[in-house]
Amino acid sequence: MSPEPVSRRDRPAKMPLSRGAIVATALNLLRSDGLDRLTMRRLAAALNTGAASLYVYFRNAEQLHGALLDELLGDVDLAAMDPAARWQDRLAAVLASYAGVLFAYPSVARLSVFTRPSGPNGLRLLEALLGLLREGGVAPGAAAWGSDQLLQYATVTAAEHGVRDEMAATGDDTSDMWQALASVKADELPHVYALRDTLMAGEEGERFRWGVDVLLAGLLDARSGVVPSAHVMVSG
Amino acid sequence: MSPEPVSRRDRPAKMPLSRGAIVATALNLLRSDGLDRLTMRRLAAALNTGAASLYVYFRNAEQLHGALLDELLGDVDLAAMDPAARWQDRLAAVLASYAGVLFAYPSVARLSVFTRPSGPNGLRLLEALLGLLREGGVAPGAAAWGSDQLLQYATVTAAEHGVRDEMAATGDDTSDMWQALASVKADELPHVYALRDTLMAGEEGERFRWGVDVLLAGLLDARSGVVPSAHVMVSG
């Protein structure tokens, strides 16, 4: 018998394209090469097809990124702590789990700053946060707006961490901010000068937890803990 | 007499390149075409030269973006209010002025999320914020870390506004989040369902001011208003 013809360019046998197969392959490429190298062309090549084929399943690269983000959010632990713990600690743990997922994919964190997670996993995360805030006695309106602020804070913190990582990897480690602070003069910018060490001090996780506590204290504060009443529309 | 030779490709007479000239031209291109179209090649063409010439003055595109950002921050009004007003209101006004500058350059806002403003104008803004927080009685450590959180909040809010603007301009106005919230079922995600209108409600400036107040209340709170003491290094 004659040998079976090998599939094009000697790649593993082609499986049919599908949103799921594309996302799975994209995730692998993301893990191995990072978001910058996850291009439509390279992804298509990994799937043994041409870039044009991807546009049958995703309107554009941005929509693909959104699907990737939600896939990743499936790893967030929504009950990341002893249910007997204080609600604040459980909320911080959920946010830390979310931030941790983004830490593991630094370039995705950067992307997620501008892509509110609206897929099923993103909505589950939102539900968990709202539940914890309501449990803690945060008013409905403040919970709604506050959940957004908390999520935003965690996302940006993770994204900044990712950018720092990339800079370190590039060997571009002399942060402009460090240099700028080092040359500040006491008589020109006295507050910056006095606090120049504290501004950059602290371990990341420690600062993150501190920032979450600031937001929670603010949300519980009597003066800021409610939103303009016209916007509180509790339905259901 | 023979006619004077026109300069290459009939452009205005070439002035010598310099960091200043490059930044000025880049700002014009930014205003007219947006960041996405401000490429090294197009910028060089506007300066009547080749892209390679820009690399004499800027290590790469990112460094150019940083210079652009600091240039823009020169427009931030650091005394944006009656000095007799409450420090909270003055601080909110400074942040609103900062956010306003970014609103005027939506694509730069996106960029500034990952480029801490470390130029002279950025440092002046930081000095103003630290001064106001100290005046309000916020402890040194909390002022240092809190100024970062406030700046981050303003930056991301402006950047999100910019992304929304761009989507509206593209006609891509059916936000994924809106669609997702509309199809949430009461029994699956009860909190999200109950708050689905409030989550997206509110005018941007109103939400922004509310968020600033949450952060300030949190920073003034006795429990979160201090940072781990090991990090408070007041020098000078």
Added chain:
DNA sequence: ACCTGAACACCGTTCAAGT
């Protein structure tokens, strides 16, 4: 030192043509 054309190694997206 400063400047440049040309080259290198890529991009996202569209479209006519195939199956």
Added chain:
DNA sequence: ACCTGAACACCGTTCAAGT
């Protein structure tokens, strides 16, 4: 309906060669 090769209209950065 799904898939594709080829084309369109671009990118950032480097480098050898010029002035």
